[in-house]
Amino acid sequence: MSLETVVWQKDHLTILNHQQLPNKISFENLFNIEQVWQSINFLKVAGDEDICLVAGYGLALWAHSKHSNQLPLFLDEFEQQSLYLATSMNSLSFHQFLKRLVASVQKATNVKEAKEIALSEVYLQQKNWDLMWENLGLHTVQLFKNEQNILFINATNRSPNPVLSIVHQAKQKGISLHPYFLGEHDENLTLIKVKLKNLQLTTSWIKQNHLHSNIISAVLLCFNALDHDLQPLFPEGSYDLAKLAYENEIPIYVIAPTAPSRYYKDSVYMHEYVPFDYIDGFITDAGLGDYNHFISHYKEIQQGLILY
Structure with a gap:
């Protein structure tokens, strides 16, 4: 999307400072890993993926500032820096991302290669996430006609991309x-x-008790976790909203991106289930289908058959 929130600049990293929104669109340059830590911890970065990217590029900044040719020492220090960044935010998916990055860098046979991997892995992850969201958007748009009103439920700064x-x-x-x-x-x-405004789109609001098909054409329901049996867990309040939409004969589609880092049950959030009877389909980057379609695609990614 046109308003970039994380941009790699070779010798520094540029982020959109979320703390200045909505009054001001302000960008901040980060030149070292301490500034990266602060940007995450002080909530200057918003969105699960952006936080991971900022941390990843922060490690790349650190790596490219080092001049040692001793690979064991470099790899040990790289891991220590990742553990330092992990203290900036208590998130399992964030910590998993850092561990995967460290594991990739540890495959290097020399320091130069390790530095290249540190940057290329983050860049590739960013491109893969962008591709996932592009495909999901394309499949979703096919369901709708011009001038329809779509209600997004559970969309937040933590995951604005749906x-x-x-x-x-x-x-x-x-x-x-x-x-x-x-x-x-x-x-x-x-x-x-802010991003919708940048796309020259207006944001509209509706009260829950006004939810009926004369206004809303469809509901897109976002979720942020799977339980241990791979059942979708939705934020608290989702059940009542889905039930209301179902009773008013409004189609409900679950936005289900299948990147592995997105699905870990987080005890910080209250979760509840939404009956599949209420749901008209799951939309993934592979298309529209039922729950089994979503889980099948998700497992392929988990097994490394598809790269995201």
Whole structure:
């Protein structure tokens, strides 16, 4: 999407400072790993993927600042720096991302190769995530017609890409979709509102008790965890909203990106289940299908058959 939030600049990293939103669009340059740690810990970065990318590029910055040719020492220090960054945020998916990056770098046979891997792995991850969201957006847009109102439920700053990828792809295809949200003053929607405005799209709001098919064409329901049996877990309140949409005969689609780092049960958040009877389909980067379609694709990615 056009408003870049994380940009690698060879000798530094540029981020969109979330703390300045929505009053000001301000970018900040990060030149060392201490500044990267602060940007994550002080919540200047928003969104699971952006946080991972900032940390990854931060490690690449550190790696390229080192002049040692002793590989064992370099790899040990690289791992220590990753552990340092891990203290900036208590998130299992974030920690898993850092561990995967360290494991990739440890395959290097010399320091030069290790530095190249540190950067290329993060860059590749960013490209793969972008591709995943692009494909998911394309498959979602095919479900809708021009000038339809779409209610996004559970879209937050923590994961803004479901909304942005869909409306961006719709705009690219000349389809005007109108995004609706619950909670006009919800601070969790700040980044989404700014990015939609940058795409010259207005943000509309609706109260839960006004949810009916005369206004809303479809509901797109985001979720952020799978339980140990790979059943989708939705944030608290999702069940009542899904039930209301179902009773008003509004189609409900689950936005289900299948990147492995997205699905770890996090005890910080309250979760609940939504009956599959309420759900018209799961939309992944591989297309629209039922729950089994989603899980099959998810397992392929987990097994490394598809790279994300």
